[in-house]
Amino acid sequence: MIIDKLYKRVEKLGHVCLGLDTDLSYIPEEIIKESSSNREAIVKFNKGIIDATLDVVSTYKVQIAYYEALGIEGLLAYKETLEYLREKDAIIIADIKRGDIAKTAEMYAKAHFTGDFEADFITLNPYMGMDTIEPFMEYLEKYDKGIFTLVRTSNPGAKDVEYIETVKGEKVYEEVGEMVQELGKKVTGTCGYSSIGAVMGCTHVDEAVKMREALGNTFFLIPGYGAQGGTAKEVALYLKNGNGGVVNSSRGILLAYKKDKYKGMSYAEAARAESISMRDDILGWCK
């Protein structure tokens, strides 16, 4: 199962999930100059990052919004980036945050588990309820795919809905987490984790131990490291025996070449150095 593949990949390569949220403004001028289109520039930049990091990161998370923003041209770059990742046997998380009912959910499953935009995992939004997640189950089994459902995100606005206190004495995100864990039991791999994971931001560390215990079989996709304030020490609290989660970094890696400490390196070399530094930072707290 895909979750077992992910588990092994983390065991071997560490926890870094490299976010390919590629904005045109992130791309070095020389690549822009030598490319005949935005599409070509984006794909060239992404391939450079991928080639330099394949053996030091466990997963790639591609944020589709950055590609949608450029219309058809951007989505062609998205398609080509995913193709390249598949070719390299990388594990792809498509960060699409979709969520819709019945037939529409099936359309999203078809869109992102097959065809031009095929990925291994997709992110989903649970606001409309579990009947917006359930239609994906059939596809998880049929195509050996996985999901990360939003549970507790790392942005300040998470307080508005996710943190509403419920009559059960919990917060909304805790109730959502329980529903996700329950649904996930149907697709548990030999590693003990389910192919239905959860997005669990690492910016509120007081809840880390509680969530790790409550959702024992749920693999976490952890945003919030670095730019958003989460540290490796905090991240480690969301892991179990050094596994059970991947930690996203996007701009921190894509723009590493602009940092003083990587001066003189190419953007790809700097991305590699930053990925290794992040990997080792997290591994250091997993012992």
Next chain:
Amino acid sequence: MIIDKLYKRVEKLGHVCLGLDTDLSYIPEEIIKESSSNREAIVKFNKGIIDATLDVVSTYKVQIAYYEALGIEGLLAYKETLEYLREKDAIIIADIKRGDIAKTAEMYAKAHFTGDFEADFITLNPYMGMDTIEPFMEYLEKYDKGIFTLVRTSNPGAKDVEYIETVKGEKVYEEVGEMVQELGKKVTGTCGYSSIGAVMGCTHVDEAVKMREALGNTFFLIPGYGAQGGTAKEVALYLKNGNGGVVNSSRGILLAYKKDKYKGMSYAEAARAESISMRDDILGWCK
């Protein structure tokens, strides 16, 4: 403002929001046969529906999932459908249900308020909080666009999250509704409604009067009519003096040509007849 344009359109043409959730299986065989690609068939079918209904429906809601499911080819059909709608000065609601933080939200705004996929309104998912809606504000004013935020959807699973009871003695969707209404005050048109509307399913009629009163300045996008069980009598409870909402129907109209009562009509003629019937059904309850 776009909300004033929508208000006037409803006044003139009624409440029908025609959902272009175009699945290949909905398209009559003769169109498939005479088309050289799926893309061509979809666009041809959509144009036929649009031409036949422009003077009897107030808005068109295009569900992007159906197009994403076909990859790049489907998104080209999506682009061409939106182009045609813009050419005809139709009001377009892009049903994309996106929702993400800061920079990513801006990317979605750019994607769906400008360029290839430009629409008048988009639907958004509020699970991650108001800081996923706020980045759109700037674009609403700059490009004269609007939003419909999910509040209370029409699917059975709505009970899972939207209906969680909170310590305030409300339901999650009620608290979300209040936040949406509050944010919307900044972009209120002369018609008294805001360019930030709410998706409000008409399948739980007991809450209709309460929601209409609580969200007095919020225009509703109302799913659930017909196939999902909502009647015109119920829909009317979500309206105020015969305005303040549009009511979606997708398959009911797109597949009208398969109904016995429209036998002998083309798919476009049947779509027109069904749209008129729905329009008059709702108008009849607005007196």
